[in-house]
Amino acid sequence: MLDKNGIAKRIAQEVQDGYYVNLGIGIPTLVANFVREDISVEFQSENGVLGMGPFPFEGAEDADLINAGKQTITTLPGAAFFDSAMSFGMIRAKQVHLTILGAMEVAQNGDIANWKIPGVMVKGMGGAMDLVASADNIIVAMMHTNKKGDSKLLKRCSLPLTGVGCVKKIVTNLAVIEVTPEGFKLLERAPGVSVADIQAATEGQLIIPAVVPEIAV
Amino acid sequence: MIQKVVPSVQAAIEGVQDGQTFMLGGFGLCGIPENAIAALVVSGVKNLVCISNNAGVADFGIGLMLVKHQVKTMVASYVGENDVFEQQMLSGVLEVILTPQGTLAEKCRAAQAGIPAFYTPAGYGTEVAEGKETREFNGKMHLLETAYKADFAFVKAWKGDTAGNLIFKGTARNFNACMAGAATITVAEVEELVPAGSLDPNQIHIPGIMVQRIFQGANYEKRIEQRTTRTKV
Numbered sequence: 001m002l003d004k005n006g007i008a009k010r011i012a013q014e015v016q017d018g019y020y021v022n023l024g025i026g027i028p029t030l031v032a033n034f035v036r037e038d039i040s041v042e043f044q045s046e047n048g049v050l051g052m053g054p055f056p057f058e059g060a061e062d063a064d065l066i067n068a069g070k071q072t073i074t075t076l077p078g079a080a081f082f083d084s085a086m087s088f089g090m091i092r093a094k095q096v097h098l099t100i101l102g103a104m105e106v107a108q109n110g111d112i113a114n115w116k117i118p119g120v121m122v123k124g125m126g127g128a129m130d131l132v133a134s135a136d137n138i139i140v141a142m143m144h145t146n147k148k149g150d151s152k153l154l155k156r157c158s159l160p161l162t163g164v165g166c167v168k169k170i171v172t173n174l175a176v177i178e179v180t181p182e183g184f185k186l187l188e189r190a191p192g193v194s195v196a197d198i199q200a201a202t203e204g205q206l207i208i209p210a211v212v213p214e215i216a217v
Numbered sequence: 218m219i220q221k222v223v224p225s226v227q228a229a230i231e232g233v234q235d236g237q238t239f240m241l242g243g244f245g246l247c248g249i250p251e252n253a254i255a256a257l258v259v260s261g262v263k264n265l266v267c268i269s270n271n272a273g274v275a276d277f278g279i280g281l282m283l284v285k286h287q288v289k290t291m292v293a294s295y296v297g298e299n300d301v302f303e304q305q306m307l308s309g310v311l312e313v314i315l316t317p318q319g320t321l322a323e324k325c326r327a328a329q330a331g332i333p334a335f336y337t338p339a340g341y342g343t344e345v346a347e348g349k350e351t352r353e354f355n356g357k358m359h360l361l362e363t364a365y366k367a368d369f370a371f372v373k374a375w376k377g378d379t380a381g382n383l384i385f386k387g388t389a390r391n392f393n394a395c396m397a398g399a400a401t402i403t404v405a406e407v408e409e410l411v412p413a414g415s416l417d418p419n420q421i422h423i424p425g426i427m428v429q430r431i432f433q434g435a436n437y438e439k440r441i442e443q444r445t446t447r448t449k450v
Contacts, residue, residue, distance in 0.1 A: 046318065047244040048388045058446040063247065063439035064375070064387035070245040070298070071445035081387055083394035083422075084244070084270070085326035088319025092337065111342075122306060122315070123297030129345060130319030133338035164342035 002173045002190045002215065007141050009034045009217040010188075011100055011171050014139060020044055022091065022131060024101030025069040027141040031100055042078070044096050046087050046127040051079025068127065088127065092134045099135040101128060103142050103167075105157045108183040108204035110167040112140065113159035125162060132163030144172035144201045151203035153177065153184055174198050176215060183207050188215045221381045221425065222410070223432045226256040229404045233262045233369060236289075240325065240370040240396040241269040241279060245298065245442050248389030249278050252406045252434040253371040258282055268292040268365055270321060270392050272302040277440055283311070292365075294318035298442060317345060320362050322392060327364035328399035329427070334363045370400035373434070374423070377407035378416050381425025390422065398427030406434040 002010065008030035015021060015031070017039035023029050032054075035041050043052040045067040052067060053074040061072040090096060105113040112132055115125040132138055145151055153170065170177045175198045176188040183205030189198055189212050199206055223229045230253060233239075239257075243249030254273075258281045267288050273280035280299050282288050290312040296302045305311035316324070317339040327335055336359035340346050350361040372393040375386035383405055385393060397403050410433040 045388070047247070048391050055445045055447045057449055061441060061444055061446060062387060063441050064389040066245065066247050066388055066441075066443070068244075070247070070442040072441060072443065073445075081385075081390055083390050084318065084322035084392050085395045088322050091319060092339075119307070122303065122313075124293060124295035124315045125317055125340075125345075126295035127318035129317035129343065130337075130339040133341060161343045 001193055002217070005030055006190070006217055007171050007173060010176060010215055011139055011141055012036070014169070015039070015041055015098065017041070019097045020050070020095060021098045021100065022046060022096050022135070024099075024128070026102045028100040028102060029069065031141070044087070044090070045073070046084070046091065046131070048082050048084060048087050049075065049079060051076045053079070088130050091130055094134060094136060096135060098137045098139065099131045100139045100141055101131065103140045103152065104146070105152050105154055105159055106140055106167050106170055106179075107154050107157045108179065110165040110179045111157050112162045112167050113157040114162050116160045118160065128162050132166045138167050140167050140170045142170070142172055144174040144198070151201055153202045153204045155204045174201055180207065185209070186212055188213055190215050221428060221431050222379050223430045226252045226406070226432060229253065229406070229430050229432045230256050230260060232402070233257065233260060235262055236264045237262075237368040238266040238268065238366065240365065240367045240400050241267060242370070242372040242391065242393030242396050243269065243271070243278070244388065244391035245271050246273065246278050246440050248373050248385070248391055248393050249273070250371040250373040250406050251437055253404060254278060254281060258285060258287070261287070263287045264289045266290040266292065268321070268325070268367060270294050270318060272296045272299045274298050274442065275301045277438070290314065292316055292321070294321050322395050324362055324365045325392065325395040325399045328366065329395060329397070332364060334361055336360065337362055365399065367400035368402065370396040370398070370403040372397050372403065372405050374405055374407045376409045376411065376416060377405055377431050378411050378413045378425070379431070380413040381405065381428035381431050382416055382421045383407070383423040383428065384416060384420060385422050394423055397423045402429045403427055404429070405431045407431065408434060408437060
């Protein structure tokens with residue numbers, strides 16, 4: 001089974017040279033720590049920065065320099081600032097190649113729900129609806145089941161949707177899964193996790209190829 | 218020259234009335250118009266519609282206006298940082314219009330640019346799309362979204378000059394640059410107000426024509442929500 005860093009490490013393998021990448025809050029933020037050093041990648045944060053760097057050293061925090069998670073950050077050489085309208089302009093215009101975000105539920109047709117539990121939790125969608133409606137390549141980073149142990153990979157989302165038919169790939173603590181027109185296609189399984197374990201934790205249609213290699217991280 | 222400089226924050230908010238619509242710049246607590254918010258709280262103006270990406274935290278930013286029940290309707294994209302807000306929203310005291318962040322920004326920019334409406338794919342197939350016109354472009358579905366109409370826009374910049382020109386710093390530009398000029402009256406507060414001619418015209422982010430009132434802000438707290446650091450190795 002993968003922990004959060006393991007999930008981030010596996011997703012980092014999807015990041016290619018020359019990519020502009022938007023990372024969501026939570027596990028996706030960790031992906032930046034594991035991107036290969038021999039490739040050139042720029043991280044976009046939708047509050048208005050490209051070329052985001054690591055967290056600042058203590059004492060060097062700047063209130064005017066944060067990421068979309070409101071965390072203090074630094075910039076790397078070549079960074080640029082812009083306003084929120086331009087930020088979502090570059091997202092809608094598909095200049096950002098890859099979006100990595102968390103989810104509460106993903107459906108086998110690629111629908112995603114991650115912003116609201118009616119009557120219980122309403123934090124808002126932030127930039128997630130814009131990101132999932134626009135990006136061509138969307139990877140979801142999440143646990144395979146929720147805290148109650150229920151599957152988060154469903155036939156249909158039960159929670160209010162963030163976007164329809166948009167998720168391409170899912171990396172969980174148990175597996176790497178591709179969203180196909182036929183359903184969830186199992187690509188890889190986490191170390192120590194059997195195909196039967198993944199099947200049991202997946203409510204949606206799971207397509208199991210003859211060979212399912214173990215995730216190498 | 219047109220006189221834009223006002224002597225105080227009180228003069229800057231003159232004319233605000235109950236029931237008006239305000240835009241407030243900032244992302245989280247980054248780049249919020251701290252001085253204007255403090256003065257609006259003191260003014261007691263109420264039944265407001267506030268358009269802002271976030272609603273501050275319980276004891277800072279727009280949170281201060283929420284605690285005093287000055288806000289009737291909040292238009293925002295993300296309110297997760299504010300418990301008071303979430304309580305007021307779930308209990309129905311506060312009307313909330315949650316709006317995708319890019320749509321919110323573009324609804325400001327459209328107002329700033331004199332465009333009445335635009336199509337965006339964000340929110341298609343979700344509850345955000347309810348009651349909205351949809352249309353297909355290039356094989357993809359879009360929603361028709363309209364420009365905001367606001368009475369006041371309160372924005373905060375790093376530097377400004379007496380002609381109203383603004384320069385922002387870092388990620389504090391965010392919604393401030395989209396809201397300047399997007400309301401009937403734009404009020405800009407700046408950390409440093411300099412005479413016209415002191416700023417390089419090549420470096421201006423928002424030209425002064427977008428700003429009706431400008432003043433030198435004071436006592437900026439610039440609170441950090443998530444102070445996150447790494448340790449030296």
